Amino acid sequence: MTRNTVNNFNPHVSVDCVIFGFDGVRLNVLIIEREQGGGVSALPGDLILDDETLDDSANRVLYELTGLSDIYLKQLQAFGDPDRIKDLRDVQWLRNVREEPSARVITIAYYSLVNLQNFSPKAASFARDVRWEPVYELGELAFDHNVIVDKALEQLRLNLKYDPLIGFELLPEKFTLRQLQKLYEAVLNHTIDKRNFRKKFLTAKLLKPLNEKEQGVPHKPAQYYEFDRKRYMRIKDKFWF
Amino acid sequence: MTRNTVNNFNPHVSVDCVIFGFDGVRLNVLIIEREQGGGVSALPGDLILDDETLDDSANRVLYELTGLSDIYLKQLQAFGDPDRIKDLRDVQWLRNVREEPSARVITIAYYSLVNLQNFSPKAASFARDVRWEPVYELGELAFDHNVIVDKALEQLRLNLKYDPLIGFELLPEKFTLRQLQKLYEAVLNHTIDKRNFRKKFLTAKLLKPLNEKEQGVPHKPAQYYEFDRKRYMRIKDKFWF
Incomplete structure (x- = not known):
């Protein structure tokens, strides 16, 4: 060129x-x-x-x-x-x-x-x-x-x-709450209270718990979750007509 | 110049x-x-x-x-x-x-x-x-x-x-649900079901009913509302940390 x-x-x-x-x-x-x-x-x-x-x-x-x-x-x-x-x-x-x-x-x-x-x-x-x-x-x-x-x-x-979906695209299909929190902390550049973070995401019911846990980790294995896209699309439009 | x-x-x-x-x-x-x-x-x-x-x-x-x-x-x-x-x-x-x-x-x-x-x-x-x-x-x-x-x-x-506040800026300080609906219909370019519209806004509790109604209108006088900014600021950050 x-x-x-x-x-x-x-x-x-x-x-x-x-x-x-x-x-x-x-x-x-x-x-x-x-x-x-x-x-x-x-x-x-x-x-x-x-x-x-x-x-x-x-x-x-x-x-x-x-x-x-x-x-x-x-x-x-x-x-x-x-x-x-x-x-x-x-x-x-x-x-x-x-x-x-x-x-x-x-x-x-x-x-x-x-x-x-x-x-x-x-x-x-x-x-x-x-x-x-x-x-x-x-x-x-x-x-x-x-x-x-x-x-x-x-x-x-x-x-x-406004669109958490963008974030979920960066995580593996199944992820732990810790991985999700890391993403938010990285973008916001500050630590987030763990209990508060979990409570907000779990009450929003955007995450589906899987019947599967981490394996071979040196700490207590964490639960895997996946993002509930269907529910997200519904509540995303809550204020929309 | x-x-x-x-x-x-x-x-x-x-x-x-x-x-x-x-x-x-x-x-x-x-x-x-x-x-x-x-x-x-x-x-x-x-x-x-x-x-x-x-x-x-x-x-x-x-x-x-x-x-x-x-x-x-x-x-x-x-x-x-x-x-x-x-x-x-x-x-x-x-x-x-x-x-x-x-x-x-x-x-x-x-x-x-x-x-x-x-x-x-x-x-x-x-x-x-x-x-x-x-x-x-x-x-x-x-x-x-x-x-x-x-x-x-x-x-x-x-x-x-994502920010209904922008819309409320265009309405008078006190407004009827009909006026609010007109705004949304104007921007979206389609009619909205009246009951559905009212239900969504009233359950979101973003509106404060006032002790005042329309005067001198040829139809049944409608209730006036005002926008609850404080509550809005709280729920706006629901998913934020």
Whole structure:
């Protein structure tokens, strides 16, 4: 694929991808490292091409930089603060790669939540490294990428709040209450009282207990549950007509 | 304010505003008519300027075309299909006003929901008329504006579903169940069974009956209610920790 940013009608519009990866314990985010000095950490992102949709662009850019595909990317929103490019390292980088390094770049952010164990990213293009980093231990990212991650995290929490289904997709078909609690703790970034958590989920009757327990664990084997999708679809629409 | 689209770093990025207005019975959307031939209906929208944030741009453009201000605009998402400009009338219009009429324009859509009675739009700039149109009776709008309205409507329904508070903001402090039902019917675009509607809202205990009834109405006076915000805040977080 050839790219010609000079003739591009939208030379200063980019896409950035916030890929959250849950590893069973922590919430991570996919970070690339740019080839520059000691390296600069950033979200996978790049300029759009004239002939592609925004969705296609996000998928292409994610694939080019990290090798990942088959991730359902949802658009978060556009970020376009005129001051979003002010860090000296970013300005220097742009001087090397852009015709108009001082132009405000508008970026369309995308996000996704995946089970980290199913994806093995590989750095390519201008990414010299790609890795999962715990989202609550991120250092300073390029441009306004920390702001974008925060906004995506806010949206992720809202999604999980209004649609627990999103969370259950990250767990195995059968899971323990402990595994479920870990997921909520990872996204919310705080511990949750165990009894309170169990009580809420069990009274909501969203979980079906299975006739099966953990095996070969060093602690008291826990009961397995599965998510009651049918009941969920019913109570989900409780306030709807 | 002077505008120079030629030197603009983002010459093909615009904002468009979907302002929903509830009039007590119907859901409307604010539409401008462009000065062109027999007139072309469109959402209020225009190109962004280099030195303004996207939010500021949406507020400025809405004000310039309709005279409306003090409306809380929330970003919906960006739309950037390379084919979003293909209607002949749009192409002709762009030939008159743009340097590169064939360029794909990326637009950042904003939306809001207001009580129509509180706002009196006045056409200005390239709008020769501005009016509220029932959202379910819209004709063909410019560009992909029908798609944008549909997406905003979808988001509005989700908001109302997960946060009825948004709806109550559109009603008077004290209201009848009939008024509340009209609001839901207007947004959902279908009639709702009266008994079912009342039962759901009354069992949810979100409404406080007042010691007051309608006066001077030709039918049996209905009971007034008010929204129980405190209780709402409690049950809203039922599944949250």
